[in-house]
Amino acid sequence: MSIKVNNLTKYYGNVLAVDDITFEVTKGEILGFLGPNGAGKSTTMKIITTYLPPTSGTIEVDGLDVEADSLAVRRKLGYLPELNPLYFDMYVEEYLDYVAALDGVPKTKIKKRREEMMKVCGLDSMRGKYIGELSKGYKQRVGLAQAMINDPEVLILDEPTSGLDPNQIIEIRNLIKKLGREKTVILSTHILSEVQATCNRVIIINKGKIVADGTPEELQKKSRGESLVTLEVKNNCDKNALSSSIRELRNVNKVEFVKDTGDSFIFNIYGEKGSDLREIISTKVNQQKALLLSMQAKHSSLEDIFRELTK
Amino acid sequence: MQNIKTIFLKELRSYFNSPIAYIVMIVYLIISGFLFVWIGFFQANVASLRDYFGNFFIQLVLFVIFIPAVTMRSFSEEKKQGTLELLLTKPITDLELIFGKYLSALALICITLSSTILYYIVIVFLGPIPFGPFFTSLIGFILMSAFFIGIGIFVSSLTENQIVAFIISVLIALFFFLIGKILMIFPPSIVSFFEYVTTDYHLNVISRGVIDSRVLLYYFSMIFLTLYLTKVSLESRKW
Numbered sequence: 296m297s298i299k300v301n302n303l304t305k306y307y308g309n310v311l312a313v314d315d316i317t318f319e320v321t322k323g324e325i326l327g328f329l330g331p332n333g334a335g336k337s338t339t340m341k342i343i344t345t346y347l348p349p350t351s352g353t354i355e356v357d358g359l360d361v362e363a364d365s366l367a368v369r370r371k372l373g374y375l376p377e378l379n380p381l382y383f384d385m386y387v388e389e390y391l392d393y394v395a396a397l398d399g400v401p402k403t404k405i406k407k408r409r410e411e412m413m414k415v416c417g418l419d420s421m422r423g424k425y426i427g428e429l430s431k432g433y434k435q436r437v438g439l440a441q442a443m444i445n446d447p448e449v450l451i452l453d454e455p456t457s458g459l460d461p462n463q464i465i466e467i468r469n470l471i472k473k474l475g476r477e478k479t480v481i482l483s484t485h486i487l488s489e490v491q492a493t494c495n496r497v498i499i500i501n502k503g504k505i506v507a508d509g510t511p512e513e514l515q516k517k518s519r520g521e522s523l524v525t526l527e528v529k530n531n532c533d534k535n536a537l538s539s540s541i542r543e544l545r546n547v548n549k550v551e552f553v554k555d556t557g558d559s560f561i562f563n564i565y566g567e568k569g570s571d572l573r574e575i576i577s578t579k580v581n582q583q584k585a586l587l588l589s590m591q592a593k594h595s596s597l598e599d600i601f602r603e604l605t606k
Numbered sequence: 607m608q609n610i611k612t613i614f615l616k617e618l619r620s621y622f623n624s625p626i627a628y629i630v631m632i633v634y635l636i637i638s639g640f641l642f643v644w645i646g647f648f649q650a651n652v653a654s655l656r657d658y659f660g661n662f663f664i665q666l667v668l669f670v671i672f673i674p675a676v677t678m679r680s681f682s683e684e685k686k687q688g689t690l691e692l693l694l695t696k697p698i699t700d701l702e703l704i705f706g707k708y709l710s711a712l713a714l715i716c717i718t719l720s721s722t723i724l725y726y727i728v729i730v731f732l733g734p735i736p737f738g739p740f741f742t743s744l745i746g747f748i749l750m751s752a753f754f755i756g757i758g759i760f761v762s763s764l765t766e767n768q769i770v771a772f773i774i775s776v777l778i779a780l781f782f783f784l785i786g787k788i789l790m791i792f793p794p795s796i797v798s799f800f801e802y803v804t805t806d807y808h809l810n811v812i813s814r815g816v817i818d819s820r821v822l823l824y825y826f827s828m829i830f831l832t833l834y835l836t837k838v839s840l841e842s843r844k845w
Contacts, residue, residue, distance in 0.1 A: 378688055397612060399697055
């Protein structure tokens, strides 16, 4: 089970939304589609799910062309569209049964599948309620249950965790990770920590083009961010003397005084790429008779890479 | 077929989950009941349903106001809520979706019209009344409804605003409905054209108790046309 996207291009009228992208996703991969708003993430998903046709290029889902074998492709898919559309005037169970029937789940199995999904997505307590009455987080769960109800081999999730609280986000991420072992998952997001937490592969897309493709760790290594240490010392020392003495250390490029918290000073210390400054800084702090409260080395995050690639 | 049934039942249920179905049915019952008694007993003083079915006011209310009110949200609401994208990425064809929605609106109108059977039964007790004209008049009403529902569904697929869908459907329905009533203002050379295009002539033919094949051809081709246009409208997302 794989998705092959070949030279996909999509124009809306004269506006270029997706510009000649090619990638392949295989079973067991959870692909995070990352990009600023309007980068072409949702458009690509709409084309994979057969809602829109490509302007040029092809997409194959398990060897089936999305245009020629549209219905067969749709049978293999579970799709959570952007903004999670739902019928607010339906009951939760009624809606899931309706979607299951449309998805071709055999009549005798609909109830069983619905019950499973309600359990997996934590909807048990929402029995007998109108979807319109549910909170945003529960609506999102109904959307996810809808996408998974036909036990699809491919899951396409457009911003699956939007509107959820932190606990729900973690639950949903774990659920996606669990599903990802047996299925092919593509999820879009602009939350970077989500990609780090959930995906084993990232594609960063900007202005319709793929600008990076790899595991989160690979992308981190590639970035050329400088090293950064955040230092906190007790405020009973001379901050200017400390700052200038650290500035003289090897590999240190810049020392920035961030703030005086009332009982401590906080500095940001920027160093050469790849250097670990913590040891020499702590020695220097001791020499200056300052009291070290905390120190933290920050590696360049996916966030830095994202900003670097999409600015 | 299974998919059409699934959509049909869901749509029919959602009509009855909202006030629309009840408003249409109750108001139709009140108006038609009043007219039935007023026209049938006090004015004509004969046991007949001819004037009832031929009544301008009842036709206007049913075809020009109620039907657009029933169909206005059919596709426009799906577009507005984004659920259309959900439906169109399910393994169902566009035609199955259109038929499911179309047939559910038609079923609602048929349920509403079935109240006239009661009037027929009442009159039968009062005096002999031929079944033929009553039956064909009812068929005529259903065919008219089927055509106007097609218009409503098509218009609803063009916009995501229900109110816009309602107003445009009313205007189109008015055109087909009214032109036939004011044929005398047209020059004789084009009268026969307008006569065939608009609905009034066909409804009159069928009300006389004759199911004419030309009339059936007219209605079925109009229904086909509106459903085909709806399909084109759904596909326009791909242009």
